[in-house]
Amino acid sequence: MNLQARRGTASVQLLCQLGEELGVSTAACLRDTGLDEALLADPLAEITAGQELHLVRNLVARIGSGPGPGVLAGQRYHLTSYGIWGFGLVSSPSLRSAVELGIHYLDLTFAFARIWLEEVEGEARLRLDGSHLPEDVRVFLLERDAAAIATLQRELFDTPLPQRRVCFRHSPPEDLGPYRQVFTIMPTFNQPQDLAAFDARLLDLPLPQANSHTRRLCEAQCRDLLVRRRARAGIAGQVREQLLAAAADMPDMERVAQALHVSSRTLRRQLEAQDTSFRALVEEVRQALAEEMLRAGGFSVEEVAARLGYAEVASFIHAFRRWTGITPGTFARHARAGL
Structure with missing residues (x-):
């Protein structure tokens, strides 16, 4: 779960309204989230998943789990x-x-x-x-x-x-x-x-x-x-750039750490501080590249799997379904049909 993922404010507005109806003030819901009522009123504002999760915990702590x-x-x-x-x-x-x-x-x-x-x-x-x-x-x-x-x-x-x-x-x-x-x-x-x-x-x-x-x-x-x-910003953004640059031969954490002039232990700790991991970034990059190739056309599912470093097509299909909820073949057909 990427707690730094961005999202709109509509959900926290709805949760604060529910809180008020259940006897929990908006101020209590927003406590220690870094959010305020002015931000919630801005339809273009974005917050993090972690901030919404903190609000949910504030609410649940008062109404029961x-x-x-x-x-x-x-x-x-x-x-x-x-x-x-x-x-x-x-x-x-x-x-x-x-x-x-x-x-x-x-x-x-x-x-x-x-x-x-x-x-x-x-x-x-x-x-x-x-x-x-x-x-x-x-x-x-x-x-x-x-x-x-x-x-x-x-x-x-x-x-x-x-x-x-x-x-x-x-x-x-x-x-x-x-x-x-x-x-x-x-x-x-x-x-x-x-x-x-x-x-x-x-x-x-x-x-x-x-x-x-x-x-x-x-x-x-x-x-x-x-x-x-x-x-991505910060160290996660730098790791993502390294992975994209060598997607055909996806580097492991040691190689990326060397390229960024840090130890793998330091890199792991820095990524954890951004609520992500090396594995999550690898998955993110593979998904983005897979979708790009399937949308562009000209690549079979087998070719996409090979280009992303999967030894078996079945492993790629399983991963793609986990990322998107559909198979790569279905995704490609929808892309061609403009759906």
Whole structure:
């Protein structure tokens, strides 16, 4: 989890509003975050994921870390809360296309959970993973992100999407009312996975506001915004430049440390101070280069895998799906079609 990742202020505004309704002042929510109410009122301002996480911890410390409040938070996240990312979803030709766009540009949202799509035996499953999240806010953030997904699905169709099941790993709360209201069915708790599942045939339903021109425009703007937000400063930026310069023969940490005239131990410590790691930067560079080659065309999946240093194509495909939620072949087809 990159706590230095940039994001908009809409989410912290919504969380402060929830706090006020639950008896927690905005000042208490903002304590020690480095944020103030003037910044929250600026629609062009950006904060870090770490600042939002600190705010969530302030809120949860006062309302309790149990289940329930996360669902109340998630239903506040409307399509309009996400800016250009939300417009991209609305203008997509189908639910499948919207889900793939949404997952690919998930870093433009306020989600903290890792989210990906699985299709298993006629069932579409949106999986959520919060294993990397701090324990004191894990339930809140998982429920918030799951409820936000349900809210987005409802707004894409102007009606709730029929769910087969919604599952949470944690124990149920006493008050289950908000869950039925948001998810339309009662979730099951103490399950092995966090997920929302529906009939896979619904993925190919056309969206009522589909517009191919708007979709292409939104995706281009999402791509540009993501590049700007991922721009690295400091030592992380220097490491990224070294990796990009030698992408065909991706250097290890020792080589990069030598090029930057520091020890590998010092480099590791400096990257940790920026809430990242050498491995995370390697993954970031590989993803950016893979997308660039697949979007440009002229390279097969096998060639892209080889150019990025993967010994096996299957390993590259697995990594690309983990990064984007879709396979490199699907990404390339969408790029050629302008989706």
